[in-house]
Amino acid sequence: MNAIIGVGQFCEIHGPCLVFCTQTIVEINNEPIDEFELDDNTEHSRLLHTCEGCTSIGIGQALISKDHESDQVSYISTQTPRKKLLRQSLKQACVRSLSCEIGGNSKSNDDCTMCYCDGDQGGHTVLCYTWRIPDAKARGFDRCLIIVLLMKDRFMLMSVWPFFIKHIEELVKQLQAKAKEVCEIEQSNGNNKGARIQSGCAPSCAPRSLAYLTGLPTIWNLLHTRFSWILHSAPKILREVPPPRYSSSLIDSQANRNSILKDTSFRDLHSKLSDDNFIAVCHCVTTGIQVVFRGDESEGAQYIQLLSVLLPPGKCFTTYSSTYLLPSECSLLAVGFGIALPKTCADVFRIDMLKTEWVVRWDGCVPEKANKLCSSILKAVLNEKINSATLRAHIQSIILKWQNTAGTLNMAGSSSINNKTLLRTLGVGDEDLHFVSYWATCLQKINNR
Template sequence: MNAVIALCHFCELHGPRILFSTQAYHNEPGKLGSNGAALFRSRSETGGSTSSVGSERSGGTAGSQRTELCEACRSIQHGHSGFISYDHNVGISYTSSQYPSQPQIFTMVRQACIRSLSCEVCPGREGPIFFGDEHYGYTLSYTFFVKDSQARGFQRWYSIIVVMMDKMFLLNSWPFLTSNIRSIIDKIQAQAISIYEKEQAAKSERAERINRQLHAHDVLPPRGGGTQAFRSLIDLTGDKQLFRYLHMLFAWILMAGGSRFTEKFLEGPPNEEEFLDFAREEETEEGFIKVTTRHPETEKVQTDEVLNSSEAELSYSDDGGMIFRSLSHFRQVIGSINFHDLAYHILTGNQLIVRSQSKCTLKSAFDVLKTLLPAGIGTTIVFSDKYEESWKCNFLGLSLDTGIPEYVLASELYIALDIIPEERNPTDYTKVMVDSNDPFHGFGIAIKSSATVPDTVPTFQSRVEHMMDNTSLDENVISTFLAAIKQEWMNKVKMLFKFTRAGNHTEEETNRLLKILQAEKRDEPLLKYWKMGLSSQYKSHLLTESMGLASPSSS
């Protein structure tokens, strides 16, 4: 665990002081011995290269404080640098000393020490509390009292703090840390109470104070002159191996705290795209996936007007027509206003009819426009010699000479786009406004529809158009954004589908769900169309999953 654990003390003479600290270091290869004979040894015994912070670093903040230490502020005696433990399995050493060795870490721990024993305390002044910021790190502080028959109020104030920069990791480790720190505090307090009771039994503290006041020249003994009034924690607990014991426990907390969280790959439910892939796979009796390549002669569709994919690819390559490179390029060619109307009809399930002399142009237009929709939603007939009904396809490609029936022209459930080549002499009104080096320069664009696009389009469309207005974004960013926002709204569609199949709901309940999903009234046409576009396999999976989750509660 990338943290520092420290024991702090509020000295009546010096104020808040760091008493003992433990932190982990990643060892460099070849720096440690391989025998591992003594797990817990002092640095002076091991001959380590790291110097003692409190006694040997000259000119530093911690070094200057060394001269101010009284017995209550000192944990490690002069000449004893501290303790070190080796974890040979992962190559990490855990070191304990009076102060952290790095100046930056010392500043962070010092700041946390002062706050833990002054302003950042829980009610009752004993217990855990969390505080911190991005600059000085985040701290879990557990304050507690230790009995002392010679102290003012018969008790000393201590705290155990855990300092790290990862806020979420520290909060998630709260139960683990507080329970183990509480166990350490209970042992220290139990030892201190035992010593306190023995001292009280030997001689009454009240009688001793009265006797001292009657015979002493001064009311209070001079502070800082070697008086035993400021006793160390070892004296208060009677445990000369206390800090060796604290090092072992602090090192174990750092080691166990880091191994508690391990990365696991959790496989969630399959998405719509995976179900579409499953539907295209055919499994043999031996369990293999059968992959077949159809012969062009057998690639016939129900009607002659629909070109199969292999024939289409061949004819497109020989077509010589202009190609839309991306969705941004398509929007640039037809104009943002025309794209706005087109996108609304596509996202709400209306039929889009594109007429062009080039099948290659038709295919490229449908390819870029279908990136607005999730996979599996919407069917396409790239090219047909006659008009096909909307229940057969959402995207229909026709030649410029193919007529559209009158009843379709009068309907509001379609929109037509004509891409007029330069040789057909498009009017100035329909000519596209692109650079002269663009392949569509000189072409004409005509939009036909009886429908009126509402003033408030679905939120999905607004966000996409707002993103595409930013001309500084490249195609990779736009593609990533489209994938993310489509997944976001497909999750809302799946939630709405489960909700509608769970039983009859009032309009108020439906509106409440839409509010929770951060969807508005203007988003309902999109949600309904995308919900209808879910494959039957995926719908069955969602319903089966819902029934499986509901069954335990019913039993």
Template sequence: MNAIVSFCHFCELHGPNVVFCTQAFRDLPDFDALNNLDAPDIFQYQCIRNQEQRKNDDSHAWRYGRIDPDDVANTKAASGSDNCIACCSFPHNKPGYISNDDASRVSYVSSQFPLQSELYVLVRQGCIRSLSCEVCPGKEGPIYFGDEARGHVLSYTFFLRDVQARGFQRWYSILILMKDKMLLLNSWPFFVRHLRETISHLQEKASKIYSNEESKVSHRALRSAASMMDGVRKQRGQSAAGQPRSLPELVGDEKIWEYLHSSSTWLLKAGGLRLQERLVEGPQVSALIAETSDDEGINIRELSNVMGGPIFHRIVHHLLVGHQVVIRGTNRNVVSRIILSLKPLLPKQCFKAVGFSEHYIERETCNALGLSPLAKIPNGACGNAHMCVVEITANDGNQGSSWASAQLMQGNLFDSEHQLHNEKSSGDFSEVLPANFASLFNNCSFKITRESTLLPRPPQVLARIEAAVGNLTLTKAALRMYTSTIIYEWINKVKVWVHIKNRKKSSQASPERSPCQVLHPSVIFRSTSVPVLQIPSPTSLRTVGVSGSPPEAPHQDERHQLLAAIGCTEWDVPLLEFWAKNFSQG
């Protein structure tokens, strides 16, 4: 765990000071091994190097992540040397205790100050704040403070009893400083529980020493008598009372620093193993979005160019909200490829297409239909108000295009599907089609002959698709990838929409009153506490709105809150409902 555990003390002579700290050091993978792609295991290569280094230099117990000695010298210069015995744990600022975890290749090093000068500044600031202003009520207990620049700190302040201290107790704190705020707060119960055990152990030892010294002579009585005698007050500075004492003397244990090292090492080790980040991946994009390529049809940019922006806008609008789009034309291949070109605009579960059919198919079976001009659309299907019919016709005005017009009407441009597949190149549809393919569509006209009513504003996703189509810097592959990203983003919004609606239905399915219990209207209005409706004032009428619509119901407010949370508006609701219906069926 990337954190520093520090033991701090409020000295009566020098104020807040860092006394002891423990930090973890790790070896970074060798860059030579990273560049060697044929190496079976980078860390195994580094471990071999470390073993060879330890064989050549066994005098160093610090095995992993050893830092530059100049950094230690800089830290020592920044810390100063005017500390007393109560502010020191080691007579030097070198590693005092070292524990090596060979399995994880981590060295846990304890010293008086952090061994890096930049970390010493952060720990020093945390020490001052923990023993001055950032304290909880009663001055004992855990508290959090910090920011991104100075690190995030868990501070646990406590007192140790001492007969020679002012107020007969000394003030200490244990800090856990790290850069990861979420890890620190999520591990709060674990850290606090372990720190409380360590602090209780120290307080128990200090209380025994305090009781033993008080049993010999009452230091409280001596101080009361000294305050009444000027001579004694003058000699007080020469006596032992009020002089600083080291932590081993205070708790009566010369190995207390070793205990703190073991405790802090275990805390860093266990804290790193307790919570770990994991990359949770959902289903593959291919399971939700249809995989398309240019050889299946023209891309949506070319489709927009040949149809025209307004017609393309209306067709995609109908398709996104679940209306049936019918493309009618004589040439089977052209019609089927236009249908396939609409495939990237919907999730896989929502796109139900038939490339070309001699008879009409209902909207529930397919929402993108290529239809022969000879096929008739039933009157019942025309009256369902969920259809958009596009007719493809050939232009006869240009004599130079007579061959293309004839081929379009006769359906002979792509007579051989086998030849089409054999002539495929590297996924570029322009190389598969004949040279006069562009002239073929240039001599075609598209007209919407039947259309249901649409909302005044389309879903937001349509504006993003049109912006991508108009961005000429995007290549065909980039446009296809960007369109898939947009659709996948809205799939996630639909998932949230479905989840919230299902939870609401489940909560309504188990009301407090039995579902079969139906109250008669006379029973409902029999209550004597029916509120009296008053005529609203002109001021309140202004808040209703120009249209005079009544205030929204509570469920409408919840719906607006949900739409705002997922970044949608009321114009996106038809799309959400259509996509959600197909996902629930799938």
């Protein structure tokens, strides 16, 4: 993966700085990787900070690992990247994430925050993972660090971020545990934390390296190994997987449903009902409440087919039945006048299609604010400037949008319905939660079959 993973820290003398980075190097024209430029006589090397806290493996030194699957790919770790644009991008990420964009909960050793930096002069996108480790002699008794992932391909970066964060969190927890042990030993040996707080005096010692704070002399070798493995493994997790909503059978089913809209119209249905009842019947179909049309067989079948496009995948409908079917067996049902039906209740929305008028029988109620799917369909139906062909296409696009939203929530897992950030990104409001979670649940049942 063509990316850079780096470690930065907030030095109490020099401020935010990068101390270690690992990047992928692809050999061109079979040039040996050993000839990678690492001389320490450049202007850049003279400008590097030289305190212990800002030093890792040293100027002009490198750790190199060969990719066993490709002879032309290697992973090299240095104190800073050799290219000027990369150094500037990582430096800017360190400054932003370690000084001005730290979350309010980052003071805790167990909590971490993320910083997103995009659109720098090099065209790079950077995601930063900010964390802290205890340091008995630092201001505030802890040290602020970051692990950054830099890449030019923004979409690739966002795709591998869950994989990256999973393994970085494991690494961070290990380093925090080691640093906590070292800190406790220092405090037990006379470094009185309480006396320092009471006196208000800042520590007089110079910043100490990450190797000292964690008690791991080989920590840079450890980081090189972990980062190299992440750069090697991350691309393997990316594969083209169609959303569960669009398996081949579901695609055929959706195509059949969309063709139904060519023969019937939501405007015809709306002309038979008031605005409130139109919203109510759409609400019932989208939230799993059974809708029953009682009356003429052909007329009932026509509107059952029309409303079936609002059903989530896996739900059944019957254009005509000689007996009543339970809601668990059929979500949409058309029957004749002679068929016995349950008494009026909130679980069954019944429409009696009389010759003079339609009579709605339902004890339930629609929320004060209807979900966006139903309200968008009603708004389109009421817009007289939209002709029939455009209306069909528009309603199809509305339905497809919410099908994709439900599919995204299903793929994100059962806890995604409580993820306010994800819901806000997808445009899901409080009024939409009920029907979107219902659709996502139906998709999950199909996946588990």
